[in-house]
Amino acid sequence: MDWIAADWGTTHLRLWEIDADGGVSKRLDSDQGMGVLDPSDYEPTLLGLLRNRLPEGRATRILACGMVGARQGWIEAPYSAVPIAPLAATRAVKAPTRDPRLDVHVLPGLSQAEPADVMRGEEMRIAGVFASEPGFDGVICLPGLHTIWVQVSAGEVVSFRTCMTGELLGMLSERSVLRLSVGSTGWDANAFAEGLDRGLSRPEALSSSLFTLRAESLLRDLGPEASRARLTGLLIGTELASVRPYWLGQDVRVVGEPDMAEAYSRALESQGVAPKILDSEEMTLAGFRAAHEALAAHAH
Template sequence: MGRTPLRPDWIALDWGTTHVRAWAMTAGGDVLANTHSASGMGTLGADGYAPALAALTEEWELPQPCPVLACGMVGARQGWVDAGYAAVPTAPLSVPPVRVPDAPEQWNVRIVPGLSQTRPPDVMRGEETQIAGFLSLNPKFDGTLCLPGSHTKWVQISAGEVVSFQTSMTGEFYAALSKHTVLRHSIGTGWDDTAFTEAVSDGLSRPEALAARAFQIRADALLNGMDEATAAARLSGLLIGSELAHARPYWLGMPVAIIGAPQLAARYAAALEAQGVSPIIARADACTLAGLKAAYAAWKE
């Protein structure tokens, strides 16, 4: 006997620059299955999204047309369709999802718009769905959300709205410095908690010295034999500490929740705890799915 085919009512998609993840969903919001691929926005041309979606869901028996709700870089200017932005202050899902007009007729694809801020200028795409998901799970939360990643977001939340936010390219800076500068000769795998905590304090108290402190990592490795794990932790700590210095108005004296992948969220939590902050930690994937479910429920009303 063959397997009973999987019959979702709709598809939830988290479509980023390097990867895409799909959830097969029931009308009531239950997950039947999930899958993923490396067909991120960065690898696709305008005509590549529909085939990538078909390949991702080929083992599922889909309704015709199949409702698909997506968030992330699929809605960027270089994505399937430019989904635009909603200006803050606003609720994270205040603007309805944008229809993809050239999707094949078997798909009814909508993309969640991002959020924008005029002064200082800033944008987010994908994080708005994580924020919406977190707020659906924690509806009384007022305070600051930290969403660490390549571009870490600090977000002020009040009465269910995003009031303001700021982005730091900390993760991208770490990748660039550790792989494409002289520091690549000193930084490797492994980790040193003590070195990280000390470097966070250094970066927070002297953010203007970041460039000099970064080169000292290389010099310390050459002259004193500092190991690769300590070097990695020190660079990360300096960058996150400098970020915390700039983001101080967001976290000082405020309730803070971190939405992120477990390892990176733990590093930010350790950095904040050293400053007397006790953050809540929420998983990014759980918040993304909760946000897509909230967006789909609003779409179908």
């Protein structure tokens, strides 16, 4: 292995071992996220996952992004304020390590003053889009626990907006009264379209539209699959209504896990936008490779 890419979020750690040709020789996944780690836990966590595969006699470079660089993470990598290029590799912060085989650099996230907004980790997917489509000018939609809409131009992030849609969907379907109506699997394209339409046309009514789902399952036997698709459509439709300037008449790339990327893509298509879905892991890795090159160039 030549170097290692680490996506270290609140609830997960994902490592890719990269060989000299830039290929992935191994991928490792762990649930040792920032949320369960103290600052002194990070180095042992890395060593535990990598076991005895770290080359001896030299320090292997590890590039890390995500909540690992938050104030309550391993070491704070202060946000870079937009407008700025998504990769501020030269602002990476070296993490304190004892093992001479480790050379860990934590990459900063991005911040925006007005409206106040922040991201940590998602900037890697943005850098990946730039790497795969140099000069891309338009909007990047990053679905996830939080969905981030990013306006990019001339290689820079101009502005962005974070929506808590994914987290709302998870809490509502697993913990609220809607859990009694909403299934955990399955899909119903018509119900999704209905929810989307409702969210787009009455976005202000979310709080009451949500309970209508429960009432319809009681009074009209709306099934668990239809309820799930309707809820997803309702939340995405409400989100689309609130970030309209981010997609109306825009060239859009959607980069996220397949299910949600597909849902956002269908939603945008219903509004006359023709988004292109890009693979999330591929974009993350392309971003890491660009960061690795920038850091190497900076050192020389």
